[in-house]
Amino acid sequence: MNEVGLLDLVLEEEFTRDPNLVFLATNSPASLRRRFGSDRVRICAISEQAMTGMAVGAAISGLRPIVDLNRASFAMLVMDQLVNHAGRMHYLSGGQYRVPMIVTSATRGRQQLGPQNEQCPYGIFMQTPGLAVVVPGSLRDACALLRGATRWPGPVLYFVAPELNRQRGLSAALAAAPLRFGEAAHLRHGDAATIVAIGGAVKVASDAADALAADGVHCDVLDPRTLVPLDTAALAASVRRTGRLVFVDDGPRSGAPAQILSRLLDEPGVAAAAGGRIGYVCQPDVPVPSAPPLEETMWPTEGRIRAEVQRVLGEPE
CATH class of the missing domain: 3.40.50.920 (Rossmann fold)
Incomplete structure (x- = not known):
C-alpha cells in the first residue's frame, strides 16, 4: 500500500476516529508515525509471517491491526496465518472471538517486476471462508472501501492497483463516506x-x-x-x-x-x-x-x- 500514498490520509483520519487501530509494516508512512507514535505504528522486521501472526493475536485481544504486505505476491507467504487462523478463528471458537484485521497490498503495475511480484491473487482468497476480499476499481472507492474495512467485524484482504494513484479527484475521494461491502x-x-x-x-x-x-x-x-x-x-x-x-x-x-x-x-x-x-x-x-x-x-x-x-x-x- 505504500505505493498508493493517497490512502495515508484516510488512515490518519481513521486512526483518529478509532484508537484501536494499529499499523504493522516493514516501512510505515512517516506522517502516521509522527502523529500516532511507535506504539500504534510499528516498523517491523522483514517477516510477513511474523507481522501477520502478530496481527491475528492483536485482533483477538481487541485491537484492529492493519498489516501492509506491500506487494500482493507476499500474500502467498502468509497463507497459514490468513487461511487457517484469521479466516477460521470465529468458527473455531464458536463465535467467541473475532479477528478484525486488514491486510493491504498492491497488485500488478506496469513496473516489470517479474512473475513473482506482478500478481493479482485475490481469486485464491475468494475460496477461503471467513475472509472478506476487497478490490477497489477507482480512487474514490479505494478510500471509501478502506474506511469500510476499518469497520468490518472480521479479516479483510484489501488489494489495490498502483494505477489508481494516477486517477484524478483526490479531494472527492478523501471525502467519500465508508462503503458497505457487497454492493457492486x-x-x-x-x-x-x-x-x-x-x-x-x-x-x-x-x-x-x-x-x-x-x-x-x-x-x-x-x-x-x-x-x-x-x-x-x-x-x-x-x-x-x-x-x-x-x-x-x-x-x-x-x-x-x-x-x-x-x-x-x-x-x-x-x-x-x-x-x-x-x-x-x-x-x-x-x-x-x-x-x-x-x-x-x-x-x-x-x-x-x-x-x-x-x-x-x-x-x-
Whole structure:
C-alpha cells in the first residue's frame, strides 16, 4: 500500500476516529508515525509471517491491526496465518472471538517486476471462508472501501492497483463516506452485453464501453468492488437482461473471473440467458513475464475488450 500514498490520509483520519487501530509494516508512512507514535505504528522486521501472526493475536485481544504486505505476491507467504487462523478463528471458537484485521497490498503495475511480484491473487482468497476480499476499481472507492474495512467485524484482504494513484479527484475521494461491502457499482448502462471489470481493469473497461457506445453498442459495466461478499444479485440481474457476459481483469482467467462465473451460473436463469456467450479479457494462465513487450500482451486493452464484446455479440469487429 505504500505505493498508493493517497490512502495515508484516510488512515490518519481513521486512526483518529478509532484508537484501536494499529499499523504493522516493514516501512510505515512517516506522517502516521509522527502523529500516532511507535506504539500504534510499528516498523517491523522483514517477516510477513511474523507481522501477520502478530496481527491475528492483536485482533483477538481487541485491537484492529492493519498489516501492509506491500506487494500482493507476499500474500502467498502468509497463507497459514490468513487461511487457517484469521479466516477460521470465529468458527473455531464458536463465535467467541473475532479477528478484525486488514491486510493491504498492491497488485500488478506496469513496473516489470517479474512473475513473482506482478500478481493479482485475490481469486485464491475468494475460496477461503471467513475472509472478506476487497478490490477497489477507482480512487474514490479505494478510500471509501478502506474506511469500510476499518469497520468490518472480521479479516479483510484489501488489494489495490498502483494505477489508481494516477486517477484524478483526490479531494472527492478523501471525502467519500465508508462503503458497505457487497454492493457492486453500476458504471455504465446498456442492453448489448454485461462487462464485469475488476480492480485496475475497471477504467479501461469503462473506456472501452464508451467507445462501443459511440458505435451504437451499449453495455452494462459493473465493478463488484468486493469479491467477498459478492453482489451476486446485481451481476446476475444484468446478465439475465443482456444475455452476454465479458470479464475484464488484470489477473488470470482462472482466478476471480472463474470464481465469479461459478457463483453466477448458480443463479436462476443466468446460464440459460448467457447461453455460452461468455468472454474474457484477462491475463493468460501463465506467469507474468519481465520483458516489457511480452508483459504488454498480458494487459487488458480497450481494443481487446471491444473485440471480445463484438465476439460474444456474434458480430465482426
